[in-house]
Amino acid sequence: MISFRLLVLCLLLNLSSFAWAEEVMSFSSDLNQIRYQSLVNELRCPKCQNQNLADSGSGIAVDLREQVHQMIEDGKSDQEIVDYMVARYGEFVLYRPQHSSATFLLWYGPFILLAIGFTIFVSVIVRNRKRRNGARL
Template identity: 50%
Template sequence: MRTLTSTLISTFAVLATLFSVYAVGQASIRQHEFETEAQRQLYQTLIQELRCPKCQNQNIADSNAPLSEDMRDRTYTMVMEGKSREEIIDYMVARYGNFVHYRPPFNWYTSILWWGPLLIIAIGVGVAWMMSRKRKQPLALSEEEQERLKQLRKPNHD
């Protein structure tokens, strides 16, 4: 009897824990109300495009980090204020840096990401070309070495 009671209590404790975790998880997902479908689309597009600075390679739509939650709330507020996509992205980049946007702009700082690999390939091709040209040049032999080479090339008529 005692085993059955302790099993029931353990089962109840596990179920209560699962339900409370589920309830907390559902409570953390906020449902936003939009006035128009265009606002909803803009919001969805932005939270898919903006990256969580804390989670590295996860957008703010999928991240559970408190920072992502704040970014989603700020995005929602700006969408409801009538801000454009560019204004919202500019705000987020100004606040969190270029890393926050999956498609950073092409500028002096990001040009290294674009041109760096091409520069490395060009240097590698140049080095390989220079090395191959050096190897094709014949070795300069002294007169003594040239005589010895002629002797070695002559057929042996013994």
């Protein structure tokens, strides 16, 4: 019975530590807070790979959120912050990579494949109709 109470107490202490771990950041203006939320939602966590900085609980994401907060409060523009992150972690940190020759296929590849597939589909349909019309004559 004592071990059960000890287990429950440990679980409650563990749960309460999660509430303390939540980040509390103060901003000098509401605009800075909106900018912060926008940036941490648009930047990808370098460790988690499929989560943005806002959703990630990894140590590097916590550090980067603090760094974004500090840079905003220091008066850096959004573009300066994004440029810093790209310079440090590569274009991987962007959910929407910039348009360049290196990312051409990433942006336009699906549309090119769709156009090729549509062209092949139409040509097969036209060829089959010509065969049917030729067989009827």
